[in-house]
Amino acid sequence: MVKKRKIIAVSGARSDYDLLYSVYKKLDDDPEIKFKIIITGPHLSDNFGYTAQYIEQDKFDIAGKIFNLVDSNQKIGRIVSIGLQIPSLANILLQEKPDIVLVAGDREESISVSMTCAYMDIAVAHFFGGDIVKDGNIDNSVRYASSKFAHLHFPTLEEHKKTLLRLGEEEDRIFVVGNPALDKILSIPNLTKKEVLKNLNAENKSITNYAVLIQHPDAKQDHKQGERVKISLDALLDYDGHCFINFPNSDAGSNDIIKAYQEYTAKYPDKFTLFQNLDRINYINLLRHAEFLIGNSSSGIVEVASLGLAAINVGERQRGRIPGDNVVFVNNDKKEIRQAIHKVKNNAEFRKQVAKKYNPYSDGYSTEKIIKILKNIEINDRLIYKNITY
Template identity: 40%
Template sequence: MKKILAVTGIRSEYFILQPIFEELTKRNDIRLKVVVTGTHLSPLHGNTYKLIENDGYNLIKLETLLSSDLLSGRCKSVGIQLMGLTDIVLREKPDWLMVLGDREESITTATVGTYMNIPVAHICGGDRVVGNIDDSVRHAVTKLAHLHFPTTRENGDRILKMGEEPWRVNVVGNPALDSIRKQENLSYDYINNRLGTNLKEEKPFILLIKHPLSSEIEEAENQMRVTLEAVSELGYSTIITYPNSDAGGYDMIRVIKEFERKYSFIKAFETLPRDIFVNLQRKAALLLGNSSSGILEAPFLKLPVVNVGNRQKQRQHAENIIFVPHEKEKIKESIEKAIFDKDFIELCKNCINPYGDGYSGERIARIIAETEINNELINKQIIY
């Protein structure tokens, strides 16, 4: 019986990890506990630990998020998290640590595992995203982690170029697609009753998810304002989820609340349940903003995406994405193209998804369970 301690700090990350958790709990040779930290314990971001709790997982709470909208606040949160996670690992004595991506919990988990000789399984390494601290963190975690699960062949090749031993690198696809594949279809009536909205099948609506960029935090407020000015002038029903906890997020939320008060067709939520979110992705005319969902999940759903600004630029993507700057008229033109351009809509319907087939969770669970924990695993070699 191997004990796995998985760490998650934000809702989008959990949506990707949950299919892995589900497969791990099916096995009789694995025992899973989940450390919830970061925005999961934040009322401002919807107390999303409750979603994980309702899914039946055994939780350990680690409160680390400072009430700050500054880069220094995020840095201090890393220190708090590192101390707290060290104590948890000392108490729980896991065989494996598991973490995803490129945020605070990624670097703290990888650091704790490396210093305490506990193997770290890293999901979604090898990505390339320009202009954000997440890119540097992700690659740093790769150099600390012991087993890698990139989502695409290109990302796997990038990990190999970093000098990682090939046997450590397992290209598995994006586990979030497992959740989408398994999620039942919900009716418009059901969604409207849950959200208090008035969405209709015959009327296009926009799903908007926009986060601040660490290299552009002074511009975050204006970037959200320009995007919402474009939305408000077009007048389509728009569902917004709040940005993440990065510096600049508070400014964005203030703008969202301002526009929500002013326009009845704009509706914002701190967070959304997974079943609702997946079905909104299925039914939306487009995904607007700069969320990784547009890169990782939208091509699986053949969903048009308008990606505004530099976040997600140069990340591997399918043909369903229009990249535009923070210019109101160009955003409006791109939204209209995504809704009405038949050629582009057909292109989206036939786009090639580079992120897998929706069966990643079982692959990851099996590889972790079957990997022997020994000196070869713990003592990493750099092969370049």
């Protein structure tokens, strides 16, 4: 009897879970793979919607839950959270003895997982390495450091592969696979706008057109987050449609953003609707019927071009990443934001460009490529004990 390959994924937030859901589902369904998930970070916080519920509802085998998030609204909270995460993570991995561990991106669990696995001689596959964001955010350093600890790389673009090579990573460890989040988007069933509004308890608000706002803290402006997001909210007051607002991530300053959202939704209930999190079917369909996405979420850069949706990126966050043809970059300035809203709604040439759904990040078949590699890669000393090429 052939031994099943044991693969464990570590997920810290709804964002990374949704990005890799199609990979997790495929691994879970594969009879040759024994797949489990470790849940940690904001997933387990009621203040951020306890998004672990979606993993539980998807019925994945959960290897453990690590309650490490220090919800302090201060920058020190992130590093303390990492320190709390590592010992529990190491103990779970010691018990589970996985062949490969999966982790995505540039958040706390990315660095803690890749470093822990490197010290424990466990192969770790890191997703979305080599990406470049020129906003000075600590996430850039975390992403690069995670890549240096990782044994396998699944970057999205050839440009990202070149970055990893410049970091001294060996080429045979790097597999350009695109972004599997787009596989998920293409598979989500369509709901009508009426169905979506009903599911969001917004069918009685007489909404004909709407936008979606997702704005996360700017790492260099954590003490001004409430003031900054109010610029976007004030600009949206001049927009002729409704606006659905999603909670920010757990970075320092997020509490100030949430307070601003709550203030505006209480003051302008006919204009704004606030939610912590939506299940993926309602979330994707909310975007499908929106006029535009606004804020600074990576969804605007990476995902929503595949839906034919315009994105207005406000401020420095996400600057430097390769966008599709759907993105308009603006400063955190009310006049610029208003002009961008006018453009995405009324500029016929731009709307025609967005409607082509050009997305540089995937062809919709990333998951199959990833699964094939994870099943067939040889796990040996050559994989585990890395060298630097320079």
